[in-house]
Amino acid sequence: MKSWLKGLVYGDDIVGALVIFLALLILFFSLMTPHFWSSNNFYAIIGNIPAMAIVCLGLMYVVLIGDLDLSLGSILGFTAILAVFFFKVMHFPLWLNLISCVFVGGLFGALNGVIVTKIGINSIITTLGTMAIIRGLAFWIATDVEAMQIGRITDPSFLNFARYYFPEESRLIPITLVYIALLYGVSFLFLNHTSFGRKIYAVGANEATARLAGINVKRVKLVCYIIAGMLSAFGGLVLVAQLGLGEAQTGQNMILEVVTAVVLGGVLLTGGKGRLTGVLVAVLILGVIRNGMVHLEQVTDISFYWRDVAKGVILLLAIGLYSVRKSFNAKRLRTRQ
Amino acid sequence: MKVIGKKITTNTSLFLFLGFLIILFSFTSEHFLSSYNITSLLTNISYSGIAAIVLTLVMISRGLDISIGGVIGLTTVVVSALYSQSDPLPIWLILTIGLGTGAVVGLINGWCITALDMDPIITTLGAMAITRGLAYVISDSQSILMFEETTDFISNGVFFNIPIPIILFMLTALICGVVLHKSKFGRSIYAIGANEVSASLSGISVNKTKMILYVFTGMAASISGIILLGQTSVGMPQHGIGAELEVITAVLLGGTALSGGKGTIYGTIAGVLILGVLFNGLTISGVRYVHLQIFQGLLLLVAVATYEIKTRNEVAR
Numbered sequence: 028m029k030s031w032l033k034g035l036v037y038g039d040d041i042v043g044a045l046v047i048f049l050a051l052l053i054l055f056f057s058l059m060t061p062h063f064w065s066s067n068n069f070y071a072i073i074g075n076i077p078a079m080a081i082v083c084l085g086l087m088y089v090v091l092i093g094d095l096d097l098s099l100g101s102i103l104g105f106t107a108i109l110a111v112f113f114f115k116v117m118h119f120p121l122w123l124n125l126i127s128c129v130f131v132g133g134l135f136g137a138l139n140g141v142i143v144t145k146i147g148i149n150s151i152i153t154t155l156g157t158m159a160i161i162r163g164l165a166f167w168i169a170t171d172v173e174a175m176q177i178g179r180i181t182d183p184s185f186l187n188f189a190r191y192y193f194p195e196e197s198r199l200i201p202i203t204l205v206y207i208a209l210l211y212g213v214s215f216l217f218l219n220h221t222s223f224g225r226k227i228y229a230v231g232a233n234e235a236t237a238r239l240a241g242i243n244v245k246r247v248k249l250v251c252y253i254i255a256g257m258l259s260a261f262g263g264l265v266l267v268a269q270l271g272l273g274e275a276q277t278g279q280n281m282i283l284e285v286v287t288a289v290v291l292g293g294v295l296l297t298g299g300k301g302r303l304t305g306v307l308v309a310v311l312i313l314g315v316i317r318n319g320m321v322h323l324e325q326v327t328d329i330s331f332y333w334r335d336v337a338k339g340v341i342l343l344l345a346i347g348l349y350s351v352r353k354s355f356n357a358k359r360l361r362t363r364q
Numbered sequence: 365m366k367v368i369g370k371k372i373t374t375n376t377s378l379f380l381f382l383g384f385l386i387i388l389f390s391f392t393s394e395h396f397l398s399s400y401n402i403t404s405l406l407t408n409i410s411y412s413g414i415a416a417i418v419l420t421l422v423m424i425s426r427g428l429d430i431s432i433g434g435v436i437g438l439t440t441v442v443v444s445a446l447y448s449q450s451d452p453l454p455i456w457l458i459l460t461i462g463l464g465t466g467a468v469v470g471l472i473n474g475w476c477i478t479a480l481d482m483d484p485i486i487t488t489l490g491a492m493a494i495t496r497g498l499a500y501v502i503s504d505s506q507s508i509l510m511f512e513e514t515t516d517f518i519s520n521g522v523f524f525n526i527p528i529p530i531i532l533f534m535l536t537a538l539i540c541g542v543v544l545h546k547s548k549f550g551r552s553i554y555a556i557g558a559n560e561v562s563a564s565l566s567g568i569s570v571n572k573t574k575m576i577l578y579v580f581t582g583m584a585a586s587i588s589g590i591i592l593l594g595q596t597s598v599g600m601p602q603h604g605i606g607a608e609l610e611v612i613t614a615v616l617l618g619g620t621a622l623s624g625g626k627g628t629i630y631g632t633i634a635g636v637l638i639l640g641v642l643f644n645g646l647t648i649s650g651v652r653y654v655h656l657q658i659f660q661g662l663l664l665l666v667a668v669a670t671y672e673i674k675t676r677n678e679v680a681r
Contacts, residue, residue, distance in 0.1 A: 095485075147676070148668050149622050151485060152612075156668075159609060159661030166654035283493055286486070296483055330504065335497025342490035343476060350480045 041293040045308040052312060056319035063322045070201070076314040077189070077203035078103065078266040082281065083288045083306050084210055085258030088251040090289055091218075092231045093298025094143065094150035096252065099259040100282035101161035102135045104275060106263030108165045111273035114185055121185055129260045135161060136256020140249035162279070169275035180271050189268035203265060207307075210258070215303050227251060231298025287342040288313050313338065378618065378634035382641060389645030396648055403527060409640035410529035411591045412607060413633075414536045416614040418584035420632040421544060422577045423615055426557040426624025429578065431473065431488040432585045432611055434495030435466045436604025439589030441499040443515070444508040444599025455514045463586045469495055470582025474575035492608070499601035507600040510593060519594025529591050536584065541629040549573070557624030613660060614639050617667040621675075639663070 057064040082099050089096040106128045113119040113127055135157070142153045180186065191202040218224035229237040230247045238244050267273040292309035294301030320334040389396040415432050422429055443462040446453060453461075469491055476487045521528045544550040555563040556570050564570045588607070593599050618635030620627025642663070643656055651659075 142665065142669075146669050147672050148665070152616065152622060152668050153665065155609060155612065156661040156665040159664070160658050161661075163654055163657035163661065166657070170652075170654055283489060286489060287493070290486060296486060330501045332497055332500035332505065335500060336494050337497075339490040339493030339495075339497060342493065343482075343487065346482050346486050346490070347476060347480050350482050354481065 042302060042305045042308060045292070045305060045312065049308055049312050049315065052315050052319065056315065056322060060319070060322035060326050063319060068318065068322075072311075072314050072318045073201065073204060074269070075318065076310055077207055077269070078262040078278075079281070079284065079288065079314070080207050080307065080310045081210060081262035081265065082259050082278075082285050083292075083310050084214055084303070085255035085262070086285050086289050087214075087292075087294055087301060087303070087306050088227070088258075089150070089255045090294045090296060091227050091298055091301055092248050092251050093234070093296075094248070094251075095286070095296070096139060096154045096255050097151065097282050097286075098135065098139060098154040098158040098161055099255060099285060100278040100280070101158045101165065102132050102256055102259040103263035103266065103278040103281065105135070105161050105165040105168075106132055106260040107267045107273035107277035108168050108275055110264050110267045111180060112168060114180060114182075121188055124185075125188075125261075125264060128264050129257045132256040132258075132260020132263070133253045134256070136253040136259075137249065139256070140252030143252065144245040144248050158282075162275070165275040180267065180273070186268050186271055189265045203269070206261075206265065210261075211303050211307060218303070223247070223250075228299055231295075232300070284313060284338060287338055287345075290342060291345045312341075316341075375619070375628065375630050375634060378631060378638065382634060382638050385638065385641045385645060389641065389649065392649040393645070396645055401644070401648065405640055405644045406530050406533075407527045408644070409636050410527075410533035411588050411595070412610050412614065413533045413636040413640075414591075415581070415584050415588045415607070416611045416618075416632055416636050417533075417536045417540050417629060418577075418581045419611055420615050420618070420620055420627055420629060421540060421553055422581050423620045423622065424544070424557045424624060424627045425553045425574060425577055426560070427477065427484045427574060427577065428612075428622075429470075429473065429488045429581045430485065430608045430612070431469060431491035431495055432581070432588075433604040433607035434492040434499070435469050435582055435585035436589040436592060436607055437601050438469070438495040438499040438502075439465050439586040440593040440599035440603045441503045441508065441601055442599075443590060443593055444510040445502055447510050447512060448508050455512060459514065459590060462590055463583050466582035466584070466586030466589070467579050468582070469585075470579035471575070473582070474578035477578065478571035478574050496601065503599065503601050505601060507598045509598055511597055515590060515594035516597075517594075519591050532587065532591070536587075537629055537633055544629055553577070554625055557626070559625075609660070609664075610639065613664045613667075616664060616671075619671065621671065622668075635667075 053063075062068060082103060086096055086099055109131060110124055110128050113124045119127065139150075139154055139157055142148055142157075143150045187202075189203050192198040193200045193202065193205065216224075218227065226237070226242050226247050229240065229242060230244050234244055237247075263277065266277060288309040289301075289306055290296065291312065292301065292306035294306060316337055317334055320329075320331050320337070323329050324331040386396075395401055415436075419429060419432065439462050442465050443458055446458045446461060447455070452458065473484075473488055473491050476482045477484050518528055518532075523531055544553065552563065552568040552573055555566070555568055556573060560570055585604075589604065592603055596603075614635040615627070615632050616622065616635070617638060618627065618631030618633070620631065639660075642659065646656060646659065647653075
């Protein structure tokens with residue numbers, strides 16, 4: 028018991044702590060509100076997280092190499108508009124729409140990556156700039172193309188991209204859950220069981236060592252940015268199909284939540300460390316808070332908007348706890364020597 | 365060419381670029397150089413300029429504060445909510461509380477960054493969410509009207525024909541300029557930004573200095589918020605969304621390095637003016653708002669890329 032507790036406090040693995048936190052949150056909301064604990068509501072929570080989960084996965088790749096990508100929310104928004112454009116104006120079938128959107132997302136990712144690796148601008152500033160540019164482009168398309176004035180899509184062939192269930196009649200497993208499982212599963216294999224995946228961790232842990240070990244650092248970084256862009260585009264498409272609506276504002280305030288989830292999930296901002304399960308549990312935690320606060324507002328007069336405050340506090344706590352633990356560990360090492 | 369490149373300093377080239385923009389826009393629009401437009405341009409930039417000036421000090425010390433927009437929103441809501449009570453406090457007290465809002469946020473930011481050794485970007489990202497969230501909670505997502513003489517005077521009043529916001533901007537620039545370039549405290553800011561460990565070893569109290577800087581940034585954001593409140597006569601949680609991008613762009617444009625230890629107040633003033641002139645000129649020449657956002661992002665990237673390449677050339681030489 029004691030060593031288990033010690034592991035939670037000092038250890039590197041925070042997934043256990045996150046799962047406990049998630050369980051406590053679910054317990055809290057179930058006790059406080061009448062309708063939180065129901066299968067309908069669990070489907071609602073799961074229905075709310077796919078785009079978040081997918082973009083978080085994208086950001087994780089960038090954070091693993093020690094960078095930050097703030098433009099992912101804008102890429103998602105641009106894709107949302109682009110998907111509507113392809114569908115309404117170009118009349119693309121779904122598969123072509125998907126491929127084109129993911130390709131454009133990859134292009135934006137490549138743009139970020141090239142600026143960061145070739146010119147050498149800090150990733151935060153780069154993506155702060157591209158965030159504004161890509162969002163501007165999205166508004167441009169949304170306002171200048173006449174068919175885009177109403178971004179609503181009602182064609183079931185498109186909507187089923189995110190609204191389909193397996194099996195179809197009993198509506199047991201939503202297709203978005205399959206996407207999440209697939210993307211995280213493939214990422215797990217890619218990051219942990221391919222040499223390129225290990226190179227990503229190596230570059231993040233120590234760029235100079237990685238270079239000396241013969242890794243093409245710039246190429247690894249570029250690939251991470253491209254993956255992040257492609258995943259965000261995919262997330263955008265999922266969101267459009269879920270909502271039946273694509274707007275230029277889509278995902279405007281998303282990046283803050285995405286960064287929070289990735290950091291909360293235990294991915295080191297300095298790079299080189301982080302696990303997919305941690306990120307996934309963190310996404311669930313934020314999803315439960317968002318959903319639970321709505322329920323809480325109905326039974327108490329606690330404003331729904333406290334969730335934004337809670338989000339910020341959790342982010343600060345996660346980072347603060349990590350900092351404190353780091354200095355603890357450093358002290359322990361010193362006393363041992 | 366090489367000689368020219370050596371002789372022209374960053375600041376001169378910035379002001380040359382500013383001059384070029386002014387000449388350009390005076391051709392594209394006949395109204396650009398009218399006294400009315402110049403005054404409104406300067407009044408508009410004062411609001412973000414005050415925050416930019418103070419943020420320059422933080423960024424020279426190798427910090428960053430992206431909670432500025434959130435603090436602006438929160439301040440407008442706090443002040444207008446206090447004023448709309450049935451029995452409001454005296455206005456000087458309300459404005460002091462407004463300033464205190466920013467100071468408290470800055471204090472928390474500073475404490476997390478110094479005592480807990482947290483990353484400034486992530487810390488202030490969290491603070492941004494908290495301040496924005498609190499603004500929504502307090503206002504219940506409503507706009508709160510506020511018609512009051514003092515705030516109206518701060519935003520729309522004139523003193524010897526100069527609008528008050530411009531005076532506040534110039535005062536901030538003057539005070540920060542003197543502190544940064546002429547005082548011991550200012551030198552210690554540069555020292556911390558260049559190398560925190562050696563600054564601490566040479567007897568500078570790094571944590572105290574950083575703390576003061578974050579508190580001042582918070583207060584500057586609150587001043588911006590109060591000006592915005594007076595200009596719009598409404599306090600709402602959406603005020604100041606995107607302000608951090610504008611402010612950081614202005615500072616970086618002015619030649620302050622993100623890696624710390626480098627930057628001047630003159631540079632930031634030039635950066636603020638360039639952004640203001642560019643936006644005003646493009647708007648007045650008929651460019652739409654959606655395109656302005658693209659220009660803003662491009663400008664940020666081009667500015668930082670230029671400095672990056674320039675530094676690399678200097679190192680190579």
